[in-house]
Amino acid sequence: MSQKDILLVEDNSDDVELTRIAFAEANVANRLEVVGDGAEALDYLFARGRYVHRDPDDLPSIVLLDLNLPKVDGREVLQAIRANEKTRGLPVVVLTTSTEPFDVEASYALGVNSYIRKPVDFEQFVWAVKQVGLYWLVLNHPREGG
C-alpha cells in the first residue's frame, strides 16, 4: 500500500473539497497535495519555482489531473510527465468533466493510465473517487517501496 502523497491538480475549489470528502469517506489516509494550475503541478513534480526545496525523488503515489487548467493545461502536464525520465512511470488518472472524443483520445495518446469522467451526482462522484483511491493506493503495487 502506498503511503505517499496524492497530487490533485484541480482549479475548481468545490471539486477539491468534494475530492477531499470522498477520500475521507474511503478512509484513504494519504495526504492530499493540491495545486491549482498546470504550471504549479510541474513546479511541484520537478521541484522548482516555489517548490524548489522539495526532494525531486519524492514523487506522489498518483496524480489526479483535471484537463482544463489555467496557465498550463492538463494535456501539457501529462505530456511533460511522460517526457521526463524520472516522472515517466508516474500513475496519472485524468479526472475531468469532459468525455469529448478528442479529450479522451489525446489523453490516451499521451499515455494516461486512466480516464474518469467526474459524475454530477454526489454519491456517484464519491464512489468514483473511492474506486480510484482503492485501486491505485491499495490494490496497485507501487513502483518503489512507497
Add this chain to the structure above:
Amino acid sequence: MSSAGNSTQTTGDAVFRLAVASSARGMAIVDARGRWQQANPAMERMLGQDGGRLAGTDVTEMVADGDAQRLLDALDALLGGGQPVHLSLAFVHADGHEVPVHMSMAPMREADGAVQFVVLDTQDDETAAMARQLADARTELVAMHRLQASFAHGVSHDLRAPLRAIDSFSALLATHLDAGLDDTSRDYIARIRGASTRMAELIDALLELSRAMRAELRSAPVDIGLLVDWAHAELADTDAGRDAQIEVQPGLQALGDERQLRLLVNHLLHNAWKFSRDRDRVRVEIGGEPRADRIVVHVRDHGSGFDMRYADRLFEPFQRLHGPEQAGGNGLGLAIVRCVAERHGGRVWAQSEPGAGSTFFVELPAVPDSGGQA
C-alpha cells in the same frame, strides 16, 4: 469616335455606341500593349472600377494572378495575326472577390490592316461562379463547425462542474443537518438534487445532439441486431427485473456509421421501453423492409402510444408530447434520431394509436448486395 458627317452616319455611330454602352455583357477595348482604353458600363460594374480610372492601366492588374500570363499570351497570339481568341479567366473586382468569365478577344483591324486595339467581350462564367460560392459556403460551414465544437467542449466542462457542486453540497447539507431536518426540508433538498440531475442529463443529451450533427460519418455495414442487443443490455441493467421481450429480424443490417446508428437505436429502444411502463412486460419488434437501395427499419412497441395530431412535433428538439408523469424525457431523443437518419440521407416518421403502441420508421441506406434482409 463619331465622325462629323451626314445625319444618318452620325445617328448610326451614336446608335452603335449606345448599343455597346447598353450591352449586358462586359466589353472593353485594350491597346496593343495590353492596357485598358475604354470600358462599357457592364464591364465597369463587373470590375467595380470606373472606366476613366482604368484607362492606361495594365489589363493584367484586374485579372486573377493565375490567369494573367494566359491573357498576355492570348493577346500576343492575337496581335501576331491570329484569329479571335476565347478563354476562361477570372477578373478581380475592386472589393477583392473574383469574377469568373468566358472572354472573347478580337482584333480591331483598321482599313490599312493595322491592329492597334483589341475588343474584349465577356460573359459570366456561371459554373465557375457557383463553384466559388460553394467553396465560400464550405469555408463558412467548416468555421461554424469548429465554433460549435469548441462550444460543445466548453459546455461539457463548464456547465457540469457547478451542477456537481449544487448536487453534492445539497446532499452534504442534508447529512450535516440530519437530525435537524424535517420532511419538508428533505423534500426541498431532494427537489434541488433532482433538478440538477435532470439538468446534467439535458446537457449530456445536448452534447449528443451536437455530436450527431457534426461528427464525421464512417460508412460500413452495421449489424442492427447487435445494436439492439447492446441497447437491451443497457436498459435491462438500469431497469433490472423488468420483463422484456425484444425481437429483432435476423440479419437486419444497414449501411452507416456504427457510433451514430448506435445512438439512434438506443434512443428508439429507450423510448419503446419507457412508454411500455404501464404494461406487464415490454414487447418490442424490430424489423426492416428493403426499398430500392434503402432499408426501412421499424421499431414497434405496445406501450401507451401518442396522439397522431402531434406527430409533426415528435422529432423537434425540446418538443414533448408527454409530461414527466407519463415518462416524457428531455425532448431531445427523437431529435437525435432524426438528425442521425438525415445525416445518412434517410428520414424518420412514426405511427401510433393511443393505448395500442407506436411504430417508428427509419429509412437508411441498405448494405449493397445484401440480397434482402433475412
